[in-house]
Amino acid sequence: MTKIELNSLTLEELEKYMFIIGEKKYRGEQLFRYIHDNQGNEILDITVFSKGLRDKLERLGKISQMEVFKRFDSKLDSTKKYLFLLEDNNIIEGVAMEYEHGWTACISTQVGCRMGCAFCASTKEGLVRNLSAGEMANQIYTMEKDLNIRINNIVLMGSGEPLDNYENILKFIKIIHDEKGHNTSYRNITLSTCGIVPKIYALADEGLPITLSISLHSPFDEIRKKIMPIGSKYTIENIIKACKYYHDRTSRRITIEYTLIEGVNDSLEDINQLKEVLHNLNCHVNLIPLNPIKEFDKVRSSNSNINRFKRELNKSNISTTIRKEMGGDINAACGQLRRRYTGDIR
Numbered sequence: 001m002t003k004i005e006l007n008s009l010t011l012e013e014l015e016k017y018m019f020i021i022g023e024k025k026y027r028g029e030q031l032f033r034y035i036h037d038n039q040g041n042e043i044l045d046i047t048v049f050s051k052g053l054r055d056k057l058e059r060l061g062k063i064s065q066m067e068v069f070k071r072f073d074s075k076l077d078s079t080k081k082y083l084f085l086l087e088d089n090n091i092i093e094g095v096a097m098e099y100e101h102g103w104t105a106c107i108s109t110q111v112g113c114r115m116g117c118a119f120c121a122s123t124k125e126g127l128v129r130n131l132s133a134g135e136m137a138n139q140i141y142t143m144e145k146d147l148n149i150r151i152n153n154i155v156l157m158g159s160g161e162p163l164d165n166y167e168n169i170l171k172f173i174k175i176i177h178d179e180k181g182h183n184t185s186y187r188n189i190t191l192s193t194c195g196i197v198p199k200i201y202a203l204a205d206e207g208l209p210i211t212l213s214i215s216l217h218s219p220f221d222e223i224r225k226k227i228m229p230i231g232s233k234y235t236i237e238n239i240i241k242a243c244k245y246y247h248d249r250t251s252r253r254i255t256i257e258y259t260l261i262e263g264v265n266d267s268l269e270d271i272n273q274l275k276e277v278l279h280n281l282n283c284h285v286n287l288i289p290l291n292p293i294k295e296f297d298k299v300r301s302s303n304s305n306i307n308r309f310k311r312e313l314n315k316s317n318i319s320t321t322i323r324k325e326m327g328g329d330i331n332a333a334c335g336q337l338r339r340r341y342t343g344d345i346r
Contacts, residue, residue, distance in 0.1 A: 003062045005062060008132045008133040008168075010027065013028075023108060029054070029180060033180055036180075038179065038181055068146055071083075071093055074327035074329055076328055077097075079327025080146075082143065092108040094134075096143045101152065102152035104151070105139065107136055107155070109136060109158070109159075109161070110129070111159070112125035112126055113127055113129040115207045117215075118236055130168055133169075137176055151191075152184075154176065156192060163195055169191070170203075180294055186208050186210050192257065194214075197296075201245060211252055212255070214239060217261075227261075240281060243281055247281070247282050253283060254283040255283065255285075258274070258286065259315070262301045264298060266301040275318065279318075284320070287320060287323065288323045299346075
């Protein structure tokens, strides 16, 4: 019999679960608080439950576990990069970054990725499996315990495509937001997607005021198709329409992620076309200098081109910043560390 993963259930689901197994509904809230407020992970340690109830839950369910496999500490700032070991011996990555406004965690949503973006290391071995809502939450709790901190902001931008794991990311967002658990504001959660258009509409209809971040990386469909296979399925026009719908439903400004690659997407023509694409969208552009990987034979744009890009977009009243590089001495491209270490445990 497969045990139910209790830390992947929302508060409402836990209350229903307790009723189904013959217990009082309020036991569900007690269990939810134990897992997501107290960050407990051992059923037999829930002392507010009788031994009989603990034994029943141990028999029927489980709280999924996660270990720190390796941690990399930046010597330049407070950034910590993690490799987490899952129960099935898979490895995922996460990053904790300290800003003036507090700590931000970047977490993974899948083991690997099937999107195939040319410049991303996470996708080179394909998709292994989706992460559960509990495994996503465990990344937050494990970093908080390890560093003795409170994480204020969460970014779904690690390994994996969040909207390719839609049901689990939706449950995670609701769990981590719940005031009886971690109590993270929706406005402090960012979801980054390469542009799975139907799921953007679905997420908009949920009415959750999280920040939507679009990995665009080129204003031309033909170029985008070459570096992002998803571009063959959904055009830039499709994506921008979906973003406008998302903004209309949530009143949240869209973030446009744009990785600058020398000779690919950093010309004056690219700038002018991007202005045209974004001119009617309430958005902020985040320029990202390419982090090279060996499987992609391109380099980051020059500093002069990066600064020109920012300057020209700002002149057109398109809010634009250059991503601050955190933990530059440890921050290998997403997915590279995982690929280097997976062989050690298999």
